[in-house]
Amino acid sequence: MAENAFKYSGRLFLIPTTLGNENPLDVIPEKVKNILEGLNDLIVENEKTARRHIKQLLPEKNQQALNLQSLNKFTEAIELPTFLNACKKGLDIGLMSEAGCPGVADPGAEIVKIAHREGIQVVPLVGPSSILLAMMASGMNGQCFSFHGYLPIDKKERKQEIKFLERLSAEKNQAQIFIETPYRNNKMLEDLVQNLHPETRICVACDLTLASEFVITKTASDWKKTKTDLHKRPAIFIIQKEF
Structure with missing residues (x-):
């Protein structure tokens, strides 16, 4: 046995x-x-x-x-x-x-x-996983998703990676999950909004399990109109483009 x-x-x-x-x-x-x-x-x-x-x-x-x-x-x-x-x-x-x-x-x-x-x-043992909690609440494809850790810091490399993950999400109908150092979260959301197709969905899951928690999924174009401060707050980002 x-x-x-x-x-x-x-x-x-x-x-x-x-x-x-x-x-x-x-x-x-x-x-x-x-x-x-x-x-x-x-x-x-x-x-x-x-x-x-x-x-x-x-x-x-x-x-x-x-x-x-x-x-x-x-x-x-x-x-x-x-x-x-x-x-x-x-x-x-x-x-x-x-x-x-x-x-x-x-x-x-x-x-x-x-x-x-x-x-x-x-x-x-059972306990909180920010990745799974974010995925659960995102409204994206929980049957097929991929976690990538941190994206490149270099501006050009990051743009290429964001574009690549967007294509991957559409080709495989796969949600793409990643994180950022908390003090660079605002810049991450800005980069996503600038480089993704306007209809690509972006989920931001912030302060999970805390009193200040929020999980919001919007298109890139809608996030462009939204003001939010993620500075030094633990956050998970998920993107998915419809295939």
Whole structure:
């Protein structure tokens, strides 16, 4: 049976976190809280924010007992396999994203890949994913969509990429999803409006799960008439041109 395929008894739990400063219990299921309560070994992007999230969710948990390993752009690739040593000793480990779900637009995917290679069971837990929440509320093709991460910063390359994604959306009837650094969000929307066909639909999903949340889908021509400030606000962009 499949469960006998795992080499070690220790498991890797993928722990979702909030997308902002909302009450964790508004978006994090009780099961995640219960599992996190039993974990002391965690792989995190940022120790400070990870401790704050754990304290919000489990105020009574002993913070001094936590063994946190940092996984970010400064982590050497050669270090990564050692992060799962506790699993090989029979202990469960949690992998926690900075925001949302681990392994999705997140460096934790490398740890998950190693876990599969080493025969360690990977257990995904339910939590907020900005990509899926945006797709759900966009009114675009939820049967066929593609996530591209960040688009090029160079103006010429970005214009080419926007045009390419628009063609792709029409040819495949496929929604195209991407993100931007929050302080460049306004410029992103401006570039989309300027470079897309007037009837191409643009969805902007901003501050998902927060009190200030909005998800709006309009044509490029309608967005041109709309004033909105996305500066330093987490946002997802989706485009789709009718085929």
